[in-house]
Amino acid sequence: MKKLFITFAIGIIVAVIATLWWKNGTLPVNSKASSQKIFVVRKGQGVREISYNLKQQGLIKDPIIFFIITKKMGYDKKIEAGDFRLSPSMNTWDIANSLTHGTLDIWVTIPEGKRTEEVAEILKKNIPTFQQSWIQSLITDEGYLFPDTYLIPKDATIDLISTMMKDNFQQKFDSAKNTKITNLTDRETIIMASLVEREAKADIDRPMVASVIYNRISIDMKLDIDATLQYALGYQTDEKRWWKKELTSQDKTINSPYNTYTNPGLPPGPISNPGLASIKASLNPAKTDYLFYISDANGTNHYAKTMAEHNANIKKYGL
Numbered sequence: 001m002k003k004l005f006i007t008f009a010i011g012i013i014v015a016v017i018a019t020l021w022w023k024n025g026t027l028p029v030n031s032k033a034s035s036q037k038i039f040v041v042r043k044g045q046g047v048r049e050i051s052y053n054l055k056q057q058g059l060i061k062d063p064i065i066f067f068i069i070t071k072k073m074g075y076d077k078k079i080e081a082g083d084f085r086l087s088p089s090m091n092t093w094d095i096a097n098s099l100t101h102g103t104l105d106i107w108v109t110i111p112e113g114k115r116t117e118e119v120a121e122i123l124k125k126n127i128p129t130f131q132q133s134w135i136q137s138l139i140t141d142e143g144y145l146f147p148d149t150y151l152i153p154k155d156a157t158i159d160l161i162s163t164m165m166k167d168n169f170q171q172k173f174d175s176a177k178n179t180k181i182t183n184l185t186d187r188e189t190i191i192m193a194s195l196v197e198r199e200a201k202a203d204i205d206r207p208m209v210a211s212v213i214y215n216r217i218s219i220d221m222k223l224d225i226d227a228t229l230q231y232a233l234g235y236q237t238d239e240k241r242w243w244k245k246e247l248t249s250q251d252k253t254i255n256s257p258y259n260t261y262t263n264p265g266l267p268p269g270p271i272s273n274p275g276l277a278s279i280k281a282s283l284n285p286a287k288t289d290y291l292f293y294i295s296d297a298n299g300t301n302h303y304a305k306t307m308a309e310h311n312a313n314i315k316k317y318g319l
Helices: 004-024 047-056 063-073 092-100 116-126 134-139 158-179 188-199 203-218 226-233 274-285 307-316
Strands: 037-041 084-088 105-109 149-153 291-294 301-304
Touching: 004 063, 004 092, 004 291, 037 047, 037 291, 047 063, 063 092, 084 092, 105 116, 116 134, 149 158, 149 301, 158 274, 188 226, 188 274, 203 274, 203 291, 203 301, 291 307, 301 307
Parallel strands: none
Antiparallel strands: 037 084, 084 105, 105 149, 291 301
């Protein structure tokens, strides 16, 4: 009987301690605080990491209690990536609920190699303030809208978004510029990088494709790059895409300054927004004698120094 009483008493004590721990852990860190903090939830972050960051920033008392609340309420599946205005005066329940809605900014990812109109389509899907007039504004910055993941305010203007992307581009370009070995201008380098981005599927191929382009430029040989035709042809209504899949012999005769089958040298402007790997490859192309390349069915490039070698590759890989 005495053992039973002791066990019961211990149970009561544990329950009281647990209740006090829970109650204290859900209370605000500072109920009198009037200040607010911007708390950022990054894409892919789990509840454990979020709870730890909340504790580190003085917004909750106990990360374990926050974790339990989010699991119990199903918030763990509803937490949004973005930034939130939170206060130490909020209790843990309110903070957990706040992270499921009302983000101030939106994470937006711009992949490498997209043309401006495709960038605009991504912004239209994600930014509430998007306007059709943004497209013409963005087109003037073709090639300089650096592909990356951005945290963009919901009420952002096109000027703000363009500045974010162009500043990011400049920072990345400046970080790699000291590797430059060509005699191309910065503008020409970015134009070439935009071609490399569309023509090379793998990072290992980017310096090689850049080498072929640069070698052809050096001897005034036409570039004959399909991606420039695709850019000039624009949106394909039947395919519902910007980059035409199968080019015809007639396509290669279109009247456009971007037609590198009829015009020597680089096109007048970038055809896409290249990533850092393509920019680096264009600043520092591989040193080769290659003038030709083809991509096989698996997307692997094969290079040749002469037309005879090039034709042999075409025959070998069934293209």
